[in-house]
Amino acid sequence: MDFLSIHGARENNLKNISVDLPKNKLIVFTGLSGSGKSSLAMDTIYAEGQRKYVESLSAYARQFLGELRKPDVDKIDGLSPSIAIDQKTVSHNPRSTVGTITEIYDYLRLLYARVGIAHCPECGAVLTSQTIDQVVDGLLAKVKREYASDKIVQKFGFRFMITAAPISGRKGEYEQVFMNLRKQGWNVVRVDGEYIDLKMMLPQLDKYKQHDIEVVVDTLSISKNVLDSENLLKEVRSRIFQSVEAALKLQPTFVRILEIRDKVLGISAKPSAVLVNDYSVTKSCKQCGISVPDFEPRDFSFNSPHGACPECDGLGVIKKISTEGIVDGKRSILAGGIMPYAKMLERDSYFRRLLEMVCEDHSVSIHTPVSMLTEGKLDLILYGTGEQKYKVTYYSSQDGTERSLHAKYEGIIPNLERRYKETNSEFIRTEIEKFMTTVSCPTCKGNRLKDIVLAVTVSDKNIAELCDLTIKDFSDVVEKFPKDLGVKSLAIATPVVREILLRSQFLLDVGLEYLTVSRTATTLSGGEAQRIRLASQIGTGLSGVIYVLDEPSIGLHARDQHRLITTLKQLRDLGNTVIVVEHDRDTILSADLVVDFGKGAGEHGGEIIAMGSPAEIMKSKTSVTGPYLAGKKSIAIEVEKLMKENFSKNKKLNAFLATRQLARQADRYIEISGAKTHNLKDLTVKFPLGKFVCVTGVSGSGKSSLVVETLLPVLKKTLGLRTDSPDTVFKNLYVSDVVDKMLYIDQSPIGRTPRSNPATYTKVFDDIRELFAQTKDSKVHGYTASRFSFNLRGGRCEACKGEGKIKIEMQFMPDVYIDCDVCFGKRYVSEVLEVMYKGKNISDVLNMSVDEAAGFFSEMSMIREKFEMLQQVGLGYLKLGEPAPMLSGGEAQRVKLSAELGRRSTGKTIYILDEPTTGLHFADIEKLVAVLKTLVATGNSVFVIEHNLDFIKEADYLIDLGPEGGNGGGEVVATGTVGDIRKNPRSWTGKMLKELEI
Known part of the structure; x- marks a missing residue:
């Protein structure tokens, strides 16, 4: 069969869609967020392919996997085995690296074990052996x-x-x-x-x-x-x-x-x-x-006790008590200056008496603010007094008798670190972790392995040094390995080197040359993780497969889009059907077939409004996407309309326009100097305040290193907030104006389980529960607001603990959530569901979209306003009870943004966002830009890391990093307005903006 024929698809908001998709083609699904793209691609085509696969297994295997729910579709003809490569499947295992995910590291372990030259870890002498x-x-x-x-x-x-x-x-x-x-x-x-x-x-x-x-x-x-x-x-x-x-x-x-x-x-x-x-x-x-010993591949594994550094267990980092984290310099020792022991020192206890004796013996005042103590005296309190013993007389907390004990004073920090290692209590461990920071392991210097393993080299590089190279440099070095090996070693190494280079080339092909092989998987963006998996799939050489990808262009600079598109076409040319959910202009224009969903989102979407080649879509009168591709619609014009609409019912409109003008004229800024985090090359960067600032540059150029890993923790520290960024390297921070609040809105999930959803995160559900508690039925039964919580006993379904879903662990496949067979996904017991407000029960409300709920609660201003914030960021289609694991990174980020918009603004807040256009259609970007410009208009500052050119064009000020990624980046290439950047010949962003203008 030459077509993938879908009949009667009704999953989520799909409106009985029937469509024939040609096989072995590159097909792009596009349309507004929430219009049904993923519902058809992921929740219907891929889900049915996965279900059919499980059905093909033996009954014995199926008993461990459970029964997967059939998508709401009449039938799908011509369905092939399906593989999903999405942005949500990012490893949270700190032991996973780019090398382990791609199997490059597995081949490296084999190479070093077989042809590596051992050296003495102490003096560096070459070690040889004979019979x-x-x-x-x-x-x-x-x-x-x-x-x-x-x-x-x-x-x-x-x-x-x-x-x-x-x-x-x-x-x-x-x-x-x-x-x-x-x-x-x-x-x-x-x-x-x-x-x-x-x-x-x-x-x-x-x-x-x-x-x-x-x-x-x-x-x-x-x-x-x-x-x-x-x-x-x-x-x-x-x-x-x-x-x-x-x-x-x-x-x-x-x-x-x-x-x-x-x-x-x-x-x-x-x-x-x-x-x-x-x-x-x-x-x-x-x-x-x-x-x-004679080395084996396992000796080079940081996930094995044979090779892992014993100090950090192969993680490369350890947790240590932070001096700054445990000391409150404004308070004295007895008044809570030593924060972990503040409560213990409030009462008469053994520890308090011991500490008082130590302080008396060394003339340390327990009533003076800690910041006033000399460094030597503070060190005594924090690190102990060695072998010296003190006779402590105290009253037993058990029987009240007076007791005496000769004891050493080990110090606050050694005491906490010992208790952290020895305790079996998860609570105590979590409490102590509040005062810890993550630092590079002092034994292995962050290299994860034992010293005898790190002393093994191939071409004068140990395995950690090799893995710390970027993929591009790594490939160049490995390619030269055969020249440095003897005849015997060459015969062993040749097939291994071939496999390593093959996998490295796939990573280069998808624009990931700036990553290092040792890069931890937890630090990868959703787009990077997705492209790594895409590269791995090309390596398998499979054909006859349906690949479903969810925005593979996330985090990729416009310069590198053609490489990704070439990879997608390569996957197609192997004889596969490639279905891509995408909003990127270049990817859409490169498709064999474009399927445009709409016309709106949520209940207003779920239909195919246009289908054809890119040229046909641009001519279509029904397509939402076509006018943007053809240049008939401009985001800039639409943004101005939306901003006026946002303020049309607001008396602050004139003040907004005036403030905007003042914000542009005033010379207010933050300047960070000497930034050397990761690949940053001693940068001095000025961030204008009261403006919409975009930090741009090719992937790996240092954007996140500058904003997220340098500016963010430094600002947190300045504002007295806790931070855990041991690798931040800078000299100075200068702030020319008052900043009283800083908010980082990233794409991390709003929760890890179905308990979390947009309604709970934005706190609107608290108001809704209070409203249900005021109904006549609730008062008759004595129900309070807590009865309508799906997190508490009494109202929730105990079979699924109020989640509405049961998690099925799929072993070697991603976990799957299915509806609870007791409450049928409604989360509550039947008695609670009998309580009605305007004809709807609490479960019905959770199943409403934001748009529906805004109309339903239109008379309740406090509730309506929170829904309006969600609508402003383009999430009107989202269900209030949408489980957190089902939200994309971009949706989670916009839920957080809406929650912040609902809070009172001081006009002196800095908002930091990391790629907020993820998952957004051109029309959705308009709404987001309008919201961010509104924040700036009221005196706030917005700093954004972004690759989307349509979004970047709307910024007041750009900071462009580069010129390349990895070691070739870390410099400020250009700063200024969009016009300034376009004129700069060194700026890749400028070149791409100029092409977009053409």
Whole structure:
């Protein structure tokens, strides 16, 4: 069948859609947010493909997976196996990295285990190993070479001693070592070059000097006749083998051969001229006494105890108590200056008495603000007084009797860190974590692995150094590996290197060259994670599959869109059907088929309003998207209309226009200098206040490093807010005007379970529950607002604990939520559902869209206003009870923004947003820009990281970073208005804005 035929799709807001989609084509679903794109792509096509797959499994396998709900569709013909690559499936495991996700790291572990060169982790010497046979053969080969070229050997013969060196360059007296050697029958030892007979005496060594102790196991002389006789040589070889074997029992890592160079016939009892040669049978360093095993791939895994750093368990970071986090400098010790123990010090306790004795003993005032204490005195309180003991008399909290105890004072920080490690209580652990910060592991320096593993190199780079390179640099280095390897190693490495380069190339193809292989998965954006999975899929080479992608262009600069589009076409050309839910202009124009959904969102959407090639969509009179693609509609004009509409019912309109003019004229700014976080190159950047500022640049250029990981934590600290950003590096922050509030609105979920939803997050549900509690039915039954909470016993369904959904763990596939079979997804018990307000129960209200609810509660101004905020950010289509796990990152971000809009603005607030256009259609971007400009109009400042050119065009001021990503970025390329950026030849953003203008 050449078509994927969908008949009667009614999932979510879809209105009985029937459509034939051609197979093996690149198909783009576009339209307003909430118009039904994902409902058809993800919730119908992919969901039915997943359900059919589970049905094809054995009954035994299905019993573990449960039964998946059939999407609300009559039938789908021509359905192939389906794979979804969405933006929500981002790993939350701190052990996952770009390397582990793509399997690059698995191949690297194999490469380093098989061809890596081991070094001593202490001195860096190369460590080699041999078998006993190789040692003997190497020694005999040396004998033959010496007879051919060495005159002393030709005249006096090749004379040598086979020794074991149990002690090499180490301090000590070693009396017990000598006694044990004598008991075992070893009589002659060489101590620091001097020969001693242990039968006659035991050496007396200086314990503070370094010593070398060598046990003489055997002494031999090989003449030329022996070399010429096969039988004699065989006998000598056997003797050497046994002596080497005996020596290795005394020193299992290497055997030492002392070649005698005295110019006398025979062998002196105490030869003076010797040449030392060590033959290692393990990878060991005789200088440092360190030996390493033969490595296996697992030894290079930071997820295995064999390779993981023991200090941080392979995470590369550890949690440590933050001095700043536990001290309130404005208060004294007894008044809560040591925050973790504030309550304990309020009452008479053992700990308080101990601390009072310490303070008295060291003249530390317990009534002086902590900030007034000297650094040395504060250190005593925080880090303890060592071994000193104090006699503490206190009253037992159990029986009230007086007791005495001699105790050490370990200090606040060591005490908290010890309790954190020892406790089994999750509550105590969580409480202590409030005072901790994440820092790079001091043992492995953030490299996650043991030191002996990090001492293994290929082409002079250890595995951590290699993984810290960007994908582009990494590929260049790995490509040169074969040139640095020997013949044997090359044969082993060639197929492994091929697989590594193949996977690296896929990442380069989707515009991720700026990522490092060691980049933690938790720090990836939804778009980056999606493109990594996309790259992995191309690597599988599958064909005949339906791929469903949800906005793969998220976080990608306009410059790199063509590379992503090429990858999508490559996936199609393998013989797959590629369905992409997308709003990006270039991706839509590159599609074989565009399906436009609308005409509105929610109940006003769910229909296909236009379908055809990009050219046909641009000509369509019914398409919402077409006019924007054809240039018939401009976001700038629509934004002005929306702003006037927002203020049309507001008396502040004139004040808004005046404020806007003042905000543009006033020279108010924040300046951060010396920013060096990650790849930032000692930047000094000025952020104008009272303006709509966009931070732009190609992916990996340093936008998040500057705004989210430098400016944000520094502002938090300035405003007295807690921050956990150990990697922030800067010199100074200057703020020219008062900033009394700072809000970071990101795309993290508003909750992890179906309990969280837009109604609960915006607090409008509290008002709705109060309203239901005031109804006649509630008063008759004595119901309070808590009865209408799905988080509390009494009103909620206990089968699903008020979630309305049951989670099915899908083992190797993403978890699936199905409707509870007791309450049928309604969350509440039947008694609560009998309470009505204007003919609707509480579950009906949660199933309303924001637009419906705004009309339903139009008479209740407090409730209506919160819905209007959600409508302003383009979320009118969203259901009030939409479970948090079902929201996209962009939707979650706009829910947070609406909640902030509902709060009272001081006019001196900084709003920081990270890619807010995620998931937004051109028409939705208009609404978002209008809201942000409204915030700026009332004196606030808006700083946004963004790639969307239509959004960027509307900014008052741009800060463009680059010029490239990773090591090639981290610089300020251009600053100024959109017009200024367009004129800058170094700016990629400027070039793309200029092309958009054309």
